[in-house]
Amino acid sequence: MEATRFVFGKEILEIAKTHDDFVVCNADTKACGIEAMGDLFPTRSYSIGIAEQNLINVAAGLAAEDFKVFACTFAVFVTMRCCEQVRNFICYPHLNVTVVGTHTGLQVGEDGATHAAVEDVAIMRAFPNMTIIQPADAVAAKAIAHAAHQFHGPLYVRLHRNPSPLIYDESYTFELGKATRVLNFGDDVALISSGIMLQKALDAAGALKEKGIKARVIDMSTLKPLDEDAVLEAARATNAIVTIEDHSLIGGLGSAVTQLLSEKHPCHVKCIGIPDVFGESGPSEVLYAKHRMDVPSIVAAAEQVVAKKR
Structure with missing residues (x-):
């Protein structure tokens, strides 16, 4: 079993090896493994530090200059501390930023109550132009990484803290907007x-x-x-x-x-x-x-x- 957050992050790194059309911004956390982008491609990775509002501001600025941006950190911070920035600087101008939120729901219980993102979907659903996707297992997380790379516009990818059992096999295909x-x-x-x-x-x-x-x-x-x-x-x-x-x-x-x-x-x-x-x-x-x-x-x-x- 693997956690969807790490499978997603690893697949983004694999995609980066053959596609140079995106950059990564992170908040100096080990949220999903995508932070290793800086080791592979230093000129395409930006660590903003524990300053999540700045993370979204930088991502928005890069996207305004026609970069595809993945911005990743814990969901509780990127959806609440950065609520205004996501709304006004990503969704309103319809910028090409994928917001990756990890450590969602009650799985975060062992990390403490303050880090449990239990309201994140409600917040992101309320923003015009925002699309929200969530994988159920590692296979789906891998497929969703490719979908996120190909997507254009504001996107929220909701990922989980703990390893989860495999449900799908490699024949699984993800189609945005389809159950x-x-x-x-x-x-x-x-x-x-x-x-x-x-x-x-x-x-x-x-x-x-x-x-x-x-x-x-x-x-x-x-x-x-x-x-x-x-x-x-x-x-x-x-x-x-x-x-x-x-x-x-x-x-x-x-x-x-x-x-x-x-x-x-x-x-x-x-x-x-x-x-x-x-x-x-x-x-x-x-x-x-x-x-x-x-x-x-x-x-x-x-x-x-x-x-x-x-």
């Missing part, structure tokens, strides 16, 4: 997940099958723009949706899905994620269980929405 149906046992309920929670969604689908409930599992790797067709198709087929995310219930995947469904196809929905609380210290699995984000809780939520159909 992936990972598993389809049937049409009793649809589990829509993003990022690190996908494995829990798959485990829950297996447990539900043993109980006679047939679930489909969808990986929403692009959080903005949302794949509305995939959500609506799942809603029409199942009339029962469970969203699963390692992010606040306010402003993330669940909010995007429920807003869409309330307007275009109301159905039974249950959202699983972090309640209206700050992150806290502790092992991630303990925190997932505390906030009812573990597999048994996903199974229970699915049973509830299925029961409402009867």
Whole structure:
């Protein structure tokens, strides 16, 4: 198992060996390994120091001069400390900057509550021109690195702290704005997940099958723009949706899905994620269980929405 943050960073370095069309800015952290760019290509790497607002300002300045820029640091800093800079200097002028945020969600519990980015998607979703993508495993992270390199415009790549199990094989392809149906046992309920929670969604689908409930599992790797067709198709087929995310219930995947469904196809929905609380210290699995984000809780939520159909 590998952490998506390191796989993404390594792949960007591999891309750099054959493509000289981008530069990297970092905040003097070891967030994703992309910081090693300075060892390989010193003239294409800029370490700004622990000054994240300056990091975004420098990235914006480089992008204004037609550079493609990857700006990377911990998500809690790049989305909150740099909120104004990302909004006004990257999104507003629609500059070609990929913001790489690592250490997201409750996986950061062992690093301390202040470093847990549980609001980052909500912040970035609110900015016009911003696109948001998130890999579920190492294979997806590698594919998303290539997509990020080819993308033009403001982009937020959300990466995870801890190693995650492999879900996809090398046949996986990432298409921006399109969800992936990972598993389809049937049409009793649809589990829509993003990022690190996908494995829990798959485990829950297996447990539900043993109980006679047939679930489909969808990986929403692009959080903005949302794949509305995939959500609506799942809603029409199942009339029962469970969203699963390692992010606040306010402003993330669940909010995007429920807003869409309330307007275009109301159905039974249950959202699983972090309640209206700050992150806290502790092992991630303990925190997932505390906030009812573990597999048994996903199974229970699915049973509830299925029961409402009867």
